Amino acid sequence: MLLLAVDTATPAVTVALHDGTDTVAASSQVDARRHGELLLPAVDRVLAEAGTALDAVTGIVVGIGPGPYTGLRVGLMTADTFGLALDVPVHGVCTLDGLAYAAGIEEAEGPFVVATDARRKEVYWARYADRRTRLTEPAVDRPADIAEAVAGLPAVGAGALLYPDTFTDPRGPEHVSAAALAALAAEKLAAGEELPAPRPLYLRRPDAQVPKNYKVVTPK
Template identity: 45%
Template sequence: MLVLAIDTSAVASAALLKSHGDDGRAEVLESFSSAETNTHAEVLAPAIEGILAQAGVAGADVDRIVVGVGPGPFTGLRVGIATARTLGFAWGVPVDGVASLDAVAWDAASDPAGAPRGDFTVATDARRRELYWARYAPDGGLLDGPHVSAAESLPAGPVYGRGAGLYAERLAAVGATAVEAFAGRQPHAASLGASALARLARGRELLPTTPLYLRESDAKVPAAMKPRGLAP
């Protein structure tokens, strides 16, 4: 099965994966990740076109699309989800959602240098001096979340992801420890796709493509202008 994975919860990333058998094992054929967090609309579509061309695959050959549904900022998530839905419609393939934090949890649970021995937390930057976070079992299975809050609200224990690197001192004050090797880790489509395939192999359902914003947008609809009185 060929799977196109997309995530724009932080940086823009895309990956083409091929599953092997029914055990959830996956090979990453091609992948892309931007270096910026504000160029999603410009780079995502050309990147997807590029990785398909490099793999010698047409859109009609893709069997499934999975997309990160956050949590993340409004604009970034819209770009990824809209792209996934559009391609799914054009190619006639199913589109499913995956929590973006699951990608970092997958990386942590698969870390050859030492996977977590107990429950752990994944945290990414939510701006406003807050974190998006969720709690996971040692195998990467979701236990609680996602949430958005100040660093001081996170549970004690190891914390993986860029959010941990940003607020290591504040986390330490409440007994949470930033895992140094993952202090800059962002969700990536390749890991998102791998976690989705593993979940499907276990007979578990994926999410709908509804974005997980967790809080209201900064953008506000302006109040209607009051009619001006007639001049005397």
């Protein structure tokens, strides 16, 4: 097994190569405006560090969000392209699940939440029993609207750091890492679990909209 993992659902452009047991090489850069520019060079860098060619990869893992439309589609389209070119499976992993896994919080430590920045003064979030077990479907909400639901719980991710009045016990990591996504995917695949299809979790319409009531100009 040699998994190439990518995620662009958060400001982090993150890539990792995982051999089914350990991370072989990884790269993460935080730049919310340059996902398309940074992703492929990061893939090249990770492969070079590992001393591995792209055609040695046996599977692709991609973060499916939730995340903003523009950034999220970069990783998904790249993953689909690699999968088609290499004729290997493409596995989706919820980006929030990758953050939860990286946080390393086990069941004995109690439930916790993961929250990422959804912009528009909202967060993408979900509740977890432990690092491997999500209790709720990913959602997008204003922090004040979920304050009661998350009160007193540890909270992982950039969204928790942005809204300390709601998330009173923020924890790291701030952004997802492809290394965590790949490790989680490798663990689930080894256990015979089926991973989600590589389809985006947008949860809301894109920021860019077709103008309403625009004037139609017809030739005379």
